Each structure stands twice: as structure tokens, then as C-alpha cells.
Amino acid sequence: xxxxxxxxxxxxxxxxxxxxxxxxxxxxxxxxxxxxxxxxxxxxxxxxxxxxxxxxxxxxxxxxxxxxxxxxxxxxxxxxxxxxxxxxxxxxxxxxxxxxxxxxxxxxxxxxxxxxxxxxxxxxxxxxxxxxxxxxxxxxxxxxxxxxxxxxxxxxxxxxxxxxxxxxxxxxxxxxxxxxxxxxxxxxxxxxxxxxxxxxxxxxxxxxxxxxxxxxxxxxxxxxxxxxxxxxxxxxxxxxxxxxxxxxxxxxxxxxxxxxxxxxxxxxxxxxxxxxxxxxxxxxxxxxxxxxxxxxxxx
Ligand code: PRP
Ligand code: ZN
Numbered sequence: 001x002x003x004x005x006x007x008x009x010x011x012x013x014x015x016x017x018x019x020x021x022x023x024x025x026x027x028x029x030x031x032x033x034x035x036x037x038x039x040x041x042x043x044x045x046x047x048x049x050x051x052x053x054x055x056x057x058x059x060x061x062x063x064x065x066x067x068x069x070x071x072x073x074x075x076x077x078x079x080x081x082x083x084x085x086x087x088x089x090x091x092x093x094x095x096x097x098x099x100x101x102x103x104x105x106x107x108x109x110x111x112x113x114x115x116x117x118x119x120x121x122x123x124x125x126x127x128x129x130x131x132x133x134x135x136x137x138x139x140x141x142x143x144x145x146x147x148x149x150x151x152x153x154x155x156x157x158x159x160x161x162x163x164x165x166x167x168x169x170x171x172x173x174x175x176x177x178x179x180x181x182x183x184x185x186x187x188x189x190x191x192x193x194x195x196x197x198x199x200x201x202x203x204x205x206x207x208x209x210x211x212x213x214x215x216x217x218x219x220x221x222x223x224x225x226x227x228x229x230x231x232x233x234x235x236x237x238x239x240x241x242x243x244x245x246x247x248x249x250x251x252x253x254x255x256x257x258x259x260x261x262x263x264x265x266x267x268x269x270x271x272x273x274x275x276x277x278x279x280x281x282x283x284x285x286x287x288x289x290x291x292x293x294x295x296x297x298x299x
Contacts, residue, residue: 002065003204006047007213010061010070013039013052016172017193020101021071025050028216047209062198063092068206069213071099075106075131075170075191082133095194096214100221102193104172106131108138109182111159111166116185122146128155128164135168138188156180223294226270229281230290232256233263237285241265244284246277268294 009025012018025032032041032050041050051067058070059080070077077093084091108127110116119142128149129135139146149164156176158164170191171177171184195217202210233241238253245251251267265286269277278289 004068005205006043006049007069007206007209008049008051008067010051010053010058010067010072012055012058012071015055017055017071017073017102018052021099021193022050024071024099024101024217024220027220028213030213046212047205048213059093059196062196065198065200068197068202069096069210070196071193072196073102073104073170073191074098074194075104075134075189077194077196078189079131079133082137086133092198092200094197094199096197097195097217097221099193099195099217100224102191104170104191105187106134106168106189106191107171107184107187108135108166108168109156109171109177110185112181112183116183119144119186121185122166125166126164127166127168128158129168130155131168134189138168156182219297222270222299223297225272226268226294226297227273228292228294229265229267229269229273230288230292231265231281231286232288233265233286235261235263238263240284241281241286244281244286245269246271246273 011021029045030043030048031045033044034041039052041052043049051061053061055072055076058067058072059077061067062070063080063084074095077095081091081093084093108122122139123144123146126147126149127135128151130150130152132148132150135148149158151158155167155169157180158167159182160180167182168188174184177184201207242251245267246269249267249269251265254264254266256262256264273291278291282289
């Protein structure tokens, strides 16, 4: 295998994942200079460059070794992975991390005025999709035989044009389906942005760079929903306050100088932590509650 000393990452040039992907790289401390043709961005802080491409091309660029990594929807990655497995018996593509943004699902949608009674309703019908392998896998798992009509875009209008009866496409807000008098009938894949890579190991400078990137990505994702919670409590209320805190949180309890009956508490909370959770802690006896965002975390 050719050795290279810079990692090359493929990201979507424009579309639903492009802003969030570039933002995530910036949060990892990576800065890029954009070239004039806007297809290649040179990494100024690290040996990492970006290639801005169409999302559908990303898994192919990784399997061909043109790019080492890619930020892409799981739906796009899985489709090519299945195709490679079907053609050669194996695939070099793998999902290294789920990135927590760009959430959507690949679903089968049927006309609004039609009764849908499970997978059997699809038997013998024409299903338009850009994801024939994922759809075929679902149909096979349900033991249903249907005709797959492969379209590269505008799948949602196929039923109206008469080229298909139902569709299998990405649904995010659901607005596209509503606008086309379709309803989401069965979800076949949960998708979100993922970090895709080849299973081939790097034997050069790219490996330590990948390790660094993964550590920072994990750190960024860990703090995304993390808050630092500060509060006061009377000694007598300590047990009750403690039991009101989210489970799995490690709490530091400190004495307050000059105020013998007072304690200061500090804990890190993650996941959904809103007004209701805060009020419950106050009700348990905590005062002077303060919720702060966490910027970086290194375990
Ligand atoms: C998907 C899909 C629908 C739309 C659904 O296309 O093909 O057209 O998003 O989103 P909604 O439920 O919020 O209306 P996408 O924008 O990903 O474009 P692409 O398939 O051409 O990459
Ligand atoms: Zn696309």
C-alpha cells in the first residue's frame, strides 16, 4: 500500500451534513485553508486535508483509497457496503463512529389514502428507491417479493408519475412525504452522520493522526450534552439532594468556610437536563443552583 503522511477526509460539499461536519472538525481543533476551486482544503494545523464532494461519492472514494475517511450518512455507507458484499463477498468499508447529527431514517412510504397492513402489503408492488440493496435486504428479511425501481433522485414523485406504487426514501422532518401525499409506513434503517473508514490499517503517519482525531471526536461528543452543575445544600439535606441527582453522576462535596452547616456540591450531568430536572433538585433541598456548559473534557 502507498504510504502517505497526510490524512484525507471526504466531506459533503453542500447539503444537510456539510455545515455540521466542518463545525465538528473545527471543534476538534483542526483548521483548514480553502482553495480557490473549493474542492480541496489544506489542513493548516494538522496533517489532515479535506476533499469536498457529493455525499453519494464518499464511500467509493474511501474504498478506492482516494480518501482515508469520510463524514457521511449511514444510509449511503451501508448501501455501498452491501453492494460490495454482494459483488465480492466482503467490504472494506466500516463505520468508526456515529456522530450524533444529521439524524433521519430510511423508510417505506405509501400513498396516504392507502391502507398499509405490514410488509405483506408490499408484495408484488413496484417500490422506487435510491437504496436498492438496503431495500432488498429488508424485503428478504420479511420474505416479501416486490419489484425494486432504482431512481437516483426525486423518488418521492414516482407514485404520482405512475413509475412506482410506493417509495423507500430518507425521511427527516417528513415534509417531503406530506407534500407528496405519502405517509411513512415502515422504517427500515436509522441513520445519522457517521465517520466512515476503510478496514485497511495505516502503516504510516496517518495512523497516529487518526488516533488523535478519534480521541478529540470522542471528547467533543462527550461534552456536547454535558453540563457542570454547581449548588449549595445544608448538611442535613445532603442525602436527599444526592439522591435527586441523575444516576451515574460523580459528585464532589465541599465544606464552605465559615458556614458550618453549608456544603457546596459540584457534579457533571449529561443527557437531557432541563428546568424540570433542576427544579427537582431544588425541591430536594439544594439552593443557589448554577448550570454551566462544558467546553472540553479529557478523561
Ligand atoms: C432526502 C430525501 C427527501 C428529503 C426528506 O434528500 O430524498 O427528499 O431528504 O427530508 P424531509 O423529511 O425533511 O422532507 P436529501 O436532502 O438528503 O438529498 P439527497 O438524497 O439528494 O442527498
Ligand atoms: Zn445525495
